[in-house]
Amino acid sequence: MNQRFLKRLQQGRCMRTLKVELGKRSYPIHIGRGLLENGGLWLEHLTGPQVMVVTNEVLAPIYLEPVTRALASRELDVASVTLPDGEQHKTLGSFEHIIDALMTRGFGRDCTVIALGGGVIGDVAGFAAASYQRGVSLIQIPTTLLAQVDSAVGGKTGVNHPKGKNMIGAFHQPRCVIADLDVLDTLGEREYRAGLAEIIKYALIADREFLAWLEQHMDELLAREPQALTHAIEVSCQTKADIVAADERESGQRALLNLGHTFGHAIETATGYGNWLHGEAVAAGMHMAADLSQRLGLISPADVNRVRQLLEAARLPTTAPADMDSATFLQLMASDKKVLNKKLRLVIMAKLGQALLRDDIPSQTLQATLDHFCAGAR
Amino acid sequence: MNQRFLKRLQQGRCMRTLKVELGKRSYPIHIGRGLLENGGLWLEHLTGPQVMVVTNEVLAPIYLEPVTRALASRELDVASVTLPDGEQHKTLGSFEHIIDALMTRGFGRDCTVIALGGGVIGDVAGFAAASYQRGVSLIQIPTTLLAQVDSAVGGKTGVNHPKGKNMIGAFHQPRCVIADLDVLDTLGEREYRAGLAEIIKYALIADREFLAWLEQHMDELLAREPQALTHAIEVSCQTKADIVAADERESGQRALLNLGHTFGHAIETATGYGNWLHGEAVAAGMHMAADLSQRLGLISPADVNRVRQLLEAARLPTTAPADMDSATFLQLMASDKKVLNKKLRLVIMAKLGQALLRDDIPSQTLQATLDHFCAGAR
Numbered sequence: 001m002n003q004r005f006l007k008r009l010q011q012g013r014c015m016r017t018l019k020v021e022l023g024k025r026s027y028p029i030h031i032g033r034g035l036l037e038n039g040g041l042w043l044e045h046l047t048g049p050q051v052m053v054v055t056n057e058v059l060a061p062i063y064l065e066p067v068t069r070a071l072a073s074r075e076l077d078v079a080s081v082t083l084p085d086g087e088q089h090k091t092l093g094s095f096e097h098i099i100d101a102l103m104t105r106g107f108g109r110d111c112t113v114i115a116l117g118g119g120v121i122g123d124v125a126g127f128a129a130a131s132y133q134r135g136v137s138l139i140q141i142p143t144t145l146l147a148q149v150d151s152a153v154g155g156k157t158g159v160n161h162p163k164g165k166n167m168i169g170a171f172h173q174p175r176c177v178i179a180d181l182d183v184l185d186t187l188g189e190r191e192y193r194a195g196l197a198e199i200i201k202y203a204l205i206a207d208r209e210f211l212a213w214l215e216q217h218m219d220e221l222l223a224r225e226p227q228a229l230t231h232a233i234e235v236s237c238q239t240k241a242d243i244v245a246a247d248e249r250e251s252g253q254r255a256l257l258n259l260g261h262t263f264g265h266a267i268e269t270a271t272g273y274g275n276w277l278h279g280e281a282v283a284a285g286m287h288m289a290a291d292l293s294q295r296l297g298l299i300s301p302a303d304v305n306r307v308r309q310l311l312e313a314a315r316l317p318t319t320a321p322a323d324m325d326s327a328t329f330l331q332l333m334a335s336d337k338k339v340l341n342k343k344l345r346l347v348i349m350a351k352l353g354q355a356l357l358r359d360d361i362p363s364q365t366l367q368a369t370l371d372h373f374c375a376g377a378r
Numbered sequence: 379m380n381q382r383f384l385k386r387l388q389q390g391r392c393m394r395t396l397k398v399e400l401g402k403r404s405y406p407i408h409i410g411r412g413l414l415e416n417g418g419l420w421l422e423h424l425t426g427p428q429v430m431v432v433t434n435e436v437l438a439p440i441y442l443e444p445v446t447r448a449l450a451s452r453e454l455d456v457a458s459v460t461l462p463d464g465e466q467h468k469t470l471g472s473f474e475h476i477i478d479a480l481m482t483r484g485f486g487r488d489c490t491v492i493a494l495g496g497g498v499i500g501d502v503a504g505f506a507a508a509s510y511q512r513g514v515s516l517i518q519i520p521t522t523l524l525a526q527v528d529s530a531v532g533g534k535t536g537v538n539h540p541k542g543k544n545m546i547g548a549f550h551q552p553r554c555v556i557a558d559l560d561v562l563d564t565l566g567e568r569e570y571r572a573g574l575a576e577i578i579k580y581a582l583i584a585d586r587e588f589l590a591w592l593e594q595h596m597d598e599l600l601a602r603e604p605q606a607l608t609h610a611i612e613v614s615c616q617t618k619a620d621i622v623a624a625d626e627r628e629s630g631q632r633a634l635l636n637l638g639h640t641f642g643h644a645i646e647t648a649t650g651y652g653n654w655l656h657g658e659a660v661a662a663g664m665h666m667a668a669d670l671s672q673r674l675g676l677i678s679p680a681d682v683n684r685v686r687q688l689l690e691a692a693r694l695p696t697t698a699p700a701d702m703d704s705a706t707f708l709q710l711m712a713s714d715k716k717v718l719n720k721k722l723r724l725v726i727m728a729k730l731g732q733a734l735l736r737d738d739i740p741s742q743t744l745q746a747t748l749d750h751f752c753a754g755a756r
Binding site for chain 1: 470474477478481482484486487508509510511512513534536539541542544545546547548549627712713715
């Protein structure tokens with residue numbers, strides 16, 4: 001990226017557009033500054049005059065006004081739903097709340113749902129859009145780094161069940177994704193770093209070169225330096241877009257995107273939704289997956305160290321919760337969505353930059369990894 | 379149909395198979411006798427060893443045992459959920475109940491949901507299958523005439539919202555549909571006739587020849603004479619299969635299948651779910667649509683009489699509930715799923731045997747139809 005581009009970027013006059021190629025359901029991901037207020041960009045994706053903006057109580061005071069202002073200039077019927085903040089509200093109850101709002105306003109099949117928020121809002125609003133009248137239009141405006149590089153792209157929507165994450169949902173692709181870098185300026189430290197976990201994930205599963213780049217630029221990313229950040233978001237979104245285009249409904253390689261997620265979901269469920277951020281749990285989970293891959297003889301102890309050091313550089317957790325035992329891990333992992341025919345399937349690393357889905361991991365090897373982490377060892 | 383075929387049919391050794399052509403998601407509709415116990419036919423469509431049979435408390439004592447027996451001969455993990463009977467239970471609560479059962483058993487993404495019941499069970503179990511882990515396999519075993527000729531075919535699933543029918547749902551095609559004629563023997567009179575309403579619908583929207591056939595054979599159908607019944611089910615399923623194959627997600631001609639349904643849904647909602655059977659409400663609704671089509675100058679008063687007489691021959695209602703006024707109709711119709719851009723879209727008859735979707739019906743003409751029926755006039 002050259003200095004001229006950087007300057008235009010900082011002045012808010014630059015935007016990059018990627019595309020998720022899904023035939024008739026292809027859609028753009030716009031990445032840049034000032035996009036949220038630039039309604040012209042995303043208003044073209046409305047399919048009718050009725051618009052329901054779904055956000056949460058933390059974001060509403062900051063972003064609801066600019067978004068509705070961008071919408072107000074047209075002859076639109078705009079309403080909003082504000083949910084409580086947090087993963088513990090990613091429930092069927094919140095889903096129903098959105099459906100009720102759509103029904104109360106008498107919104108029709110040509111209405112558009114705008115998910116204005118992080119992963120929780122995107123997932124629950126997306127599932128409501130997928131289900132209302134068997135499917136209405138959806139625009140994703142992710143307001144966290146994690147949502148911009150991961151959850152807002154690819155069409156996975158859903159809510160949690162008390163016994164497992166994302167157990168109820170749908171594949172429902174958005175009409176467009178608006179990743180406005182401005183919103184990251186106000187993102188809390190912890191949430192920001194949780195987003196870095198998913199960025200690191202793309203490097204570990206598919207891009208060794210990007211891994212080396214991340215190792216060199218982590219300080220800049222932590223400082224939210226625009227040039228580095230834009231590059232990291234672009235590479236991440238492009239990797240996700242490519243994988244989704246090749247395997248929309250996760251019949252194959254899309255599962256690789258779940259590196260660290262089976263361990264991570266177990267941590268999230270065990271600690272109660274919302275106590276560990278999703279990205280934090282995935283970070284610890286990726287380190288566990290690396291450890292497991294090393295025990296299987298696929299990667300070296302030095303590789304595991306590289307993974308751990310990169311996660312530590314991003315100030316992410318690399319160990320399981322102190323009070324979580326391996327029996328709890330095993331029980332929660334057994335209800336993971338990747339379980340097929342009662343066989344636990346895990347994403348591991350064939351090497352750094354290349355993930356692999358395996359359903360034949362010897363139970364004693366998995367046990368060794370769990371014991372290592374659950375003993376609190378580093 | 380010749381006598382030899384009839385004999386084989388009666389002896390349970392004959393089956394007809396139609397196909398819904400949807401590319402990779404194509405599936406068969408098997409029509410015949412003794413299919414329910416003939417597990418070999420539908421077991422091939424299981425995608426894994428875990429099977430959840432969803433039925434209701436009226437059907438469970440009759441059909442759950444034969445179905446689970448057909449399943450018991452294999453190394454399968456079979457569970458069941460029994461819901462209360464009736465349209466008033468087609469709710470998100472019932473949906474959640476099925477999801478809970480799947481979670482409690484730890485069923486994986488390769489499990490199969492079998493919807494064993496009428497339209498309500500098919501719709502709510504279908505929506506649960508569509509949403510559990512973002513979609514698992516579904517087999518429809520419809521136990522009512524209405525479900526066999528309509529709701530089990532075509533992939534529409536969903537539940538009601540207190541303010542409107544089928545407002546929450548998904549398109550989720552089954553792996554196969556098993557229409558066992560034996561189950562119709564024990565069907566109550568009222569439910570059976572409600573199924574005839576949807577059969578008449580296919581004639582009115584797409585098949586004038588079938589209309590004439592129905593006028594000639596209604597007595598045999600009421601007597602559940604196997605030869606006539608098989609013909610009626612086959613023609614109906616074939617018409618539905620053709621329309622679904624051409625327009626799976628109702629972006630066009632599939633909407634024609636809703637003849638009488640906008641009026642009918644208003645009746646169902648106004649009278650409280652379950653008081654009028656769906657087919658009964660659709661019957662009255664089709665008569666209203668015929669009346670409206672006549673007022674628009676599309677069909678003759680004699681045509682309207684033909685519609686009414688056929689519905690009466692099937693002993694179906696042809697008028698709105700005595701205590702329902704036109705204001706209530708209008709209000710409920712305004713929240714119909716076919717409303718686009720706030721314009722009410724109605725399926726009417728261009729002529730007998732040919733339906734038409736219109737969004738430009740003068741409000742005074744619609745008002746005249748409503749006043750005619752709401753005045754209690756015939």
